[in-house]
Amino acid sequence: MEHEEHTDNPLYGRKVMSFVRRSARLDDRLQRAWDTYGGRYLLKIAAGEGSLSVADGFLLDDSYVEQAWGRRAPLVVEIGTGQGENVVAAAAADPDRNYLALEVYDPGVAHTLLLAGKRDLANLRVAQVNAPEMLAACAPGAIDEVWTYFPDPWPKMRHHKRRIVQPELASSVAAALRDGGVWRIATDIDDYALHVHEVMDGRDDFVNEGAEKLANGEPGGVSVSLATEHVGKGNADEAATLPHADFAESERFAGRVLTNFEKKGLAAGRTIHDFTYRKA
Secondary structure, eight states, X not given: OOOOOOOOXXXXXXXXXXXXXXXXXXXXXXXXXHHHHHHHHBOOOBSSTTOOSBOTTOOBSHHHHHHHHSSOOOEEEEEOOTTSHHHHHHHHHOTTSEEEEEOOSHHHHHHHHHHHHHHTOSSEEEEOSOHHHHHHTBOTTOEEEEEXXXXXXXXXXXXXXXXXXXXXXXXXXXXXXXXXXXXXEEESOHHHHHHHHHHHTTOSSEEEHHHHHHHTTOTTEEEEEEESSOOOTTTGGGGGGSOEEEEEEEOXXXXXXXXXXXXXXXXTTOOOEEEEEEEO
């Protein structure tokens, strides 16, 4: 979900969202992609035209997967696919698994459709719905892996509650994952990394694989130093003066392509934090 910060939308009332929907006109190229490939790749599971809510009674289970993908195969769900670079590359490289791209913004959906159509992918589908609702509508064990790469950081302190990684979503992910399935998360924002540790490390339904590998002396785990207090937009430069502690994370997931968004973060000198949480 590689997006810039967005302003609050009072239409959502008290419901805390991890995004604010904005209408955006599609250019001719993206509109053609939507018209050409939408019927093939876009799942019709929303509550209604223009809605991002999942339809009442919808259940993503093995039967639905077989109906929508034409086969039963391990399913990978990416939350917030942005322009679709990663999920399309992964689906092309791994035809034995099914892939579901979750994205709420029209240009991102259209660009994902365009990339999938150009490669004539048979194992990718796209859903334009709110990810937490989608995960909550999954049958137990329906998903092999969940990916959340570079989610909107919501940098202002008062907006941290909008971050997509939250205890409620973690519970839905755990319920939807097969036994031993994993949730892969990546961020280039140090404060978001602290947020992920706070939400995930104390849970009894997930194991931090990076911490497990460090403890066992195995490759794949890394230790990072993070400020132990949160900072937000406007005072992020204070993080260096705050108390720090070491946290366990994972090495970069080889199956994640280096997108333009990640390249910009690296060019800006940011640290990429990778997490692998395995369902306990």
